[in-house]
Amino acid sequence: MNDDLSSREAGTGSSEAAGAWCIRMAGAPLDPAEQADFDAWLAADAAHPPAFERALAVWGGLHAMEADAEVIAMRAEALEAMREANAKRWTRGAPRRGWRWAMVAAACLLLALTIAFFPGRGGPVEYATGLGERRTFVLSDGSRLSLDAETRVAVDLADDRRMLHLLAGRAKFDVEKDAARPFSVTAGGRTVVATGTAFSVELLGDKLHVILYEGSVAVVRGEPPSAPRLLALKRTPGKDAIALVPGRELVAPVKAPVAPTIVEADVARSLAWEGGQLSFVDEPLSAVAERLNRYSRAKVTIGDARAAAIEINGVFNAGDTDAFLDAAQMAYPLEVRREGGAVILASRPR
Template sequence: MSPRGPSPERFEAAAVWCLALAEGPLSDERQRAFDEWLAANPENLTAFERSTSLWQQMGEAAASPEFADVRERALATFRRRNQWRWARRPVAGRVITAAAAMLIALGGIGWWWQSAPEIYRTGVGERRVVMLDDGSRASLDAATEVDVRMHGDQRELHLVAGRAKFDVAKDPLKPFSVRVGDKLVVATGTSFSVEIVNRKLHVILYEGRVVVIDRPMGAELPAAVAPASGDVDEPMALTPGRELVVDIAGRSPSRLGKADPVRSLSWEGGQLVFEDEPLGLAVNRINRYSARRIVLKGATGQMRVNGVFNTGDVEAFATGVEETLPVHVIRERDVVTITPQ
C-alpha cells in the first residue's frame, strides 16, 4: 500500500479548528462540535495533532515583520472562505495564526500535505518492506501502521499499531527513535523489532544496542524504563537476544528476558511459531492475518499453546488448539469462538 495519512479535507478541517482555538476559548456549543469532530474518526485527531505541530514549527518564521503583509492578506482570504465555521474575533499578533496564514500563502493544504509525515500501512494478511530515506529498512507485519518523519538531525517514527522490524542505517549523529505511546525506543545503528500486542510494548534486539525510555509528549527530561528482574544477568541492559515487555499503561512492571531470534522473526517468512505462548497473545497475532476472527471466551487467554502455523490459516490453528487444550471450538463462517470445556 502507498504511504498515506488523513485526507487533505481532514487537514483543512483541522486547520480551521486550530485557527478557531488560537483566537480564544470556544463557546460551549463550539467545544461540543470540536469534541464530536475529534471523536468521529481517529484520523481527525491525527490531522489535528500534525497541524498544530507543523504550525508551531512554522510560528517563528511566520511572525517575522517581512511576512506581515502577505500574512494579513492570506488570513483575510482564509476567513472569507471559512467564515461560517467560526465567529470573527481580532487575531493580530497571534503566532499560531500567523503560522496558519503562512501555510496558506506557501501553497495552502497542498504544501501542508507534502510536509506531513509519511505513513505506511499494511492491511489484514499483508506484509511489506519499506526502504526509508536514510537507508534504513522497515519490515512491516500485517495490520501495522508506522508514521515516519525524517528531518534535520532526527529520524523519528511512530508505531501506531502492529509490529515492525527495523534495520537501522548507522549514523551516530542522528538517533533513530520509535515512539509507542509515552515510550521511546532509541538506537543509532542496529536491528530490532517493536510490537504492540494486548496493550503491551514488546521490543526485541537482534544486533547492536537500544535504549527504551519513558518520554511523554512534550516532556523535556526522559527517564529510562526500569524492567523487573528477569532471567538475565543485567536486567537494565537491552542487548542482543533479549526482549523487553512494557505495559503501555504502566499498570504492571516491565519485564526483561531472553528471546529466540529465529522464532521471533518467523512472521517475516509467513509462519508463526508459538512456544508455550499464552493463548491470548497467540490469538492476537493470528488475527492480524485473516478476516475470519478468533474470539476467546472465559478463562482461556492464559492457556499455553505450542506449534508452527502458516499465517492466515485460522482453521489449522483452531484444530491445533482443539486437539491439545481443554477447550471447545465453535466454527462459524466469519468467527471462530474458543471456550473452556
C-alpha cells in the same frame, strides 16, 4: 542485471529505473538474486543512488494519502500495469522492447500521479499493511522498515532526528547509521533510541515487546525527548533508561506504571513472521489469537478466562486459521463454536 530495471538499455533514465525498483520493493522483499541486481544497479552509476532516494521520497509520500480513494485507485492501476508488463516477459514470442517500455511507462505513471497529488507535503508519513499483508520499505535515510500484517508506523525524518511511532501491530527496524540523527521508535508509552541497530517493536494486547537483534538500544518512558537528549541517550543511557543487549527482550505494560521485565529472546522464533509463519512457545492463547487475527477475516475470540490463559506451542502458517483451530482442539482442552460469522475458542466443558 535484469533488462527491465537497467537504465543503460533502451534509453531509459535513472529516474525511470529508480521508480521501477520502488515498485518492485513495494510488492515484497527482494530475493537474493534481485538484491544482487539492485546493488549492482546502485553501484553502476553515481547518479543511481540519488535517483533512488528521490523516487523513495515520492513513493513514501503516497502512503501519507492512502485514505484518498482516488489515489488508491490510481496507485492500484499503476501497480497492476507494472505486474502485467512484467508477466509479458515470459510470454513466448513477446517483443522484449515492448514489455521493457511498458514497465518503464508504469513506473513513470505511478511517480507522476504521486507528484501530482503530493506536492511537497511535510510532516510524518504513515506506512501501513492490511489484513494478511507483510511489506518491507526502504526509508530515504537507507533504513529498512519491515511490517507485519495490520501494522501502522508513522515516520518523520527530520534534519536532526529520525522519529517513528508504532501505532499498531509489529515492525522490525534495520537502522542505517547516522551519528548526527538519532533514530527513535515510540510505542505504548515508551521510546526506543537506537543507531546502526536491528530491533523489533510490537504492541500485543496490553503489552509492549522490544527485541534487540544487533547493536544496542536504550528504552525510556514517554514520548521522544529533545534531539540533544536523544544523542546523549545514544552515547550513555543513564539511570532513567533501560539498555538492551542483543538477544534480549523487554516486555512492558502499556498502561500500568509497572517496571518492565527483561527476558532472553528466541531470536529465530521472533522473526518467523517474516517468512509467513507464526511460532509460539508457551504463548497465552489470548496473545496467539491476536496474532492470528492479523491474517484472517474470520476473527478468533476467546470464550472464557480459563481458555485465554492456556499456553500454546507450535508453528503455523500465517493465514491458515482453520489448521490452527483443528490442532488446538486436538492438543488442548478447547472447543470451537461458530456463531454467525464469529469463531469462538472456548474451554471444553469439564
